Amino acid sequence: MNAEKLRRLFIGFFTQHDHVEISGRSVIPENDPTVLFTTAGMHPLVPYLLGEPHPSGRRLTDVQKCIRTGDIESVGDAHHLTFFEMLGNWSLGDYFKSEMIAMSYQFLTSPDYLGIDPSRLHVTVFAGDDEVPRDEESARLWQEMGIAPERIYFLGREDNWWGPAGQTGPCGPDSEMFLDTEKEPCSAECRPGCSCGKYIEIWNDVFMEYDKQEDGSYLPLKMKNIDTGMGLERTLCLLLGKKNVYDTELFQPIIQKIEEISGHRYTGEESEETTKAFRVIADHIKTATMIMSDERGIRPSNVGQGYILRRLIRRAVRFGRKLGIEVSFLPQLADVVLDIYRNSYPEMQDKRNFLHDELRLEEEQFSRTLMQGEREFLKMLPSLLKNPQKMMSGRLAFKLYDTYGFPIELTEELAREHGLGVDRTEFDAAFAKHQEASKAGADKLFKGGLADDSMASTRYHTATHLLNEALRRVLGDGVHQAGSNITPERLRFDFNWNDKLSEEQIVQVEALVNAQIEANLPIGFEVMSIEEAKNIGAQAMFEGRYDEKVKVYRMGDFSVEVCGGPHVEHTGELGKFKIVKEQSSSRGVRRIKAILVD
Template sequence: MNAEQLRQIFINFFVEYKHVEISGRSVIPENDPTVLFTTAGMHPLVPYLRGEIHPAGKRLVNIQKCIRTGDIESVGDAYHLTFFEMMGNWSLGDYFKQEMIAMSYEFLTSPQYLGIDPALIHVTVFAGDKDVPRDEESARYWMQAGIPEERIYFLGREDNWWGPAGQTGPCGPDSEMFLDTKSVACSENCRPGCSCGKYVEIWNDVFMQYDKQIDNSYLPLVQKNIDTGMGLERTLYLLTGKKNVYETELFTPILRRLEEISGKQYTGNDADVQTRAFRVIADHIKAATMIMADDKGVRPSNVGQGYILRRLIRRAIRYAKKIDIEKPFLVDLADIVLEMYRDRYPEMMSRKNFVHQELQAEEEQFMRTLQQGEREFIKMLPGLLKNPQREMSGRLAFKLYDTYGFPIELTEELAKEHELTVNRSEFEQAFEKHQNTSKAGSDKIFKGGLADDSITSTRYHTATHLLNEALRRILGDGVQQAGSNITPERLRFDFNWPEKMTAEQIAAVELLVNQQIQQELPISWSIMSLEEAKDAGAQAVFEGRYDEKVKVYQIGDFSLEVCGGPHVENTKDLGTFQIVKEQSSSRGVRRIKAILS
């Protein structure tokens, strides 16, 4: 079985059970992101998990491109990846635990589908705590499906609970399926959830039945939902008898080219430093290419998504030096990634020139930064080694960043090589004073979004529609949304525009939005095909992301836009709109921050 066959067999199984395939092509959250990147298939579906009507119905399935950076330090082992494809299905208030567990068992074990030996399957379910009871129901359904009681394990919240994506919202217990790899157990207590590698998770069924409140209490969700996730890369290596994801067709072309470029051999030995370098480079260039080839086209920068992208590119360059690559190489590898995915995601090829330009510019800039930053670190080293605590102060680490552009993560890696630590908290204090976003700070800044659908967030989300249309009317039809983020305190809206807005333009946009609020315009929605929406003049902010049926929101006669919601019912609920800042986000992209009062 190859990757495309696995994708199709998953989709086809759920289509047979009356699921509708929806799009999962973008790694950039379409609207009001709860995270910097799409980290799971459910993130674009949060409004529908809360009860909004999905235009495709109550049973959905897709292959979602995902980016996760929380485990970036683990990349290089058998299965942790920054970019991966998540195969998933959803029930939005339709079937629940019994039906999902039966389908899971069938898909895993039936010779018509994955054909896994049932004797190798172990499952975990939620053990319960003071807030939510033990999930005896799921355990009973697994036994009915065919899993004996001795292969069902009750684990705590850290293992068998999902969500919410934000501080509040949909969440619930989950049940994870593991395969016994037949390797030797690390101890007599080894079981699913152990990190030794004997048991590897292959699928996760989330039973989304609770709504977490701001006071940390749990209320029953307005509808019970199913949200599952099966990682394509991990499943492929388990099914094909490989030792890890890097032995599959999804990585071997990149590794072979790296061998040619470096003159080194990829051994596949997990304990080999050189092997780790090959894997990190392959993972990071794939993730970086996916981010830049997305229809939004994120560029490397010092904030937000651009910061994560820059970090991935720069880590790849740093690891390339470990295998003696000193010349530019990223464009070469990016082309292999684009070629590997051209049949599955053909729209990526239209971004090829953009990917080339950004990688070349970043590579040239960082090679200079790296050389200078490492020279400065070596100058500091004798003094650091004399420190009895063997700790580098955050002040010195920040100097490397602020003066030379040297990332804190690379400073920490250099320090580790010399058995030193870095005072990270001290660094972050200095960092915050300069109003930048580090990886550690991202969670604080990029909070909220659709996962927090409080009335305040809903008001801000609605206001982005008015702002989007107002910008088009004041600046011209060439304005296109390039991203947005909502918190309970403000909205942030990015749009393509080549120059700084004038004070007169900002005032005109602000006035136009407030006029629509004062007119108390009703807000309504309807479901139609994307072509019908375009014919009606609706703004489809990110072309290529939508499914056959879409939801179109209309604000009076002012705005018509494809969107998932949620929205207020009338503009009178928005209050007064005020633009508090207009600034550059990246090359060719401006950013507006605004508040409602």
């Protein structure tokens, strides 16, 4: 078994069961402000889960690149990753629990597919609560497949509930499949979901049958959907009998390159600190490479996705220092990542020079940050040495972090060199308060979005098409979208352009958009091949892999674009379009923020 064989086995199984293979989407979500990155295979499919017809039909399967950074501090153990590939399949109002559980069991246990011994399989189902009943049906279906009742566990919402992607929308109970690693249980209460490592999740079947409302209540979905997810890296690790994901082909070449650069050996059995450093670097450079080489690839910055990217890069550099690496090394590792995925994602190769330039620049900037932080520490040192407790306050340590980006671990290292300690408890408290404030701001910023199926978001999504075409007509055909973010209150649209727009240009763009709104143009779509779409002059906002069939939306004779939808039916439903800000987003990219006024 290897990664490519596992990908093809999964896709082949579902295409044999009448599913259509679709292309995985960008790791940067389009028009969904509820998440910074695509964290699950379902995110690009939310409009279709809500009823929008998919051009490829009602049974779909794909491999989706995903990024989750919520557990970034856990990276370094056997299974946590910030980037992973999710194997998935969907039923959009077609089959439901009985068919899905039967297919899951067949794929997992059949010798033609994964060939797992059924006696090692354990499953969990939703235990029910005051709002949604206990999932007795799934438990019965698993028993009919041959799973003994003692290997079926009823767990609560925290373990066996999925969604919605935003504040509202499609969601439902799930059934998770675990492989018994045959380790000794940690206690008499040990069961799937326990963190001891005896049971490892291998697959998740989500039964989307509810629509969460703004008041927190759950209504039955108009159509019941299936959404599944199998993590490629973790499954490959289990099938190969490896102790951790870093021992597979998807990481070993990166680790070997780190060995070459650092002069350290990695066996997975050396000191915990060294093992973690290798794994963090390998994980973070892969994720950073995936973000920057994506079709909507972005640069490191201080906000949003760019901030997460910068954090990953700088953590990799910092852990590189723990291995004694003082020179630029990330571009070399990025080359290894590109080689690993050369056949699976060939489009990444086009971003090699961009990757080299951005990683090298970020390493240089971080080196300057570290030098500045060290200077500030040395300024504080005389006063610190007078402290009879020989202790640096957490408040000062946090100032170095918050003001200069200086990592707490380096502050502690410098303090130790001068016989000082750092009040880590006080630092952690200040950091936690900072995180809460950041999360509160993010929750306010990212509320709503297309994932909540709101008409306001749909109107703004429609307006981005008019804005995109208006910019091309004012600035030239070379202009194209470089990202967007939509809430029910406003749209944010990024496009490639080096110079600040003049007042005259902004007025022209606004006037063009509003002229189309006043014309009340009809909006509709046709399903066709991407070649046919290009032949009729349709704009494809991002170069990338497309499915065999795509939707092409027309807004009168003004705009023709490849897009999944949804949109309003006539442009007159949008109201008056107003640009409220035009600014730089990153090098070579400008950003427009606009609102619709009734």
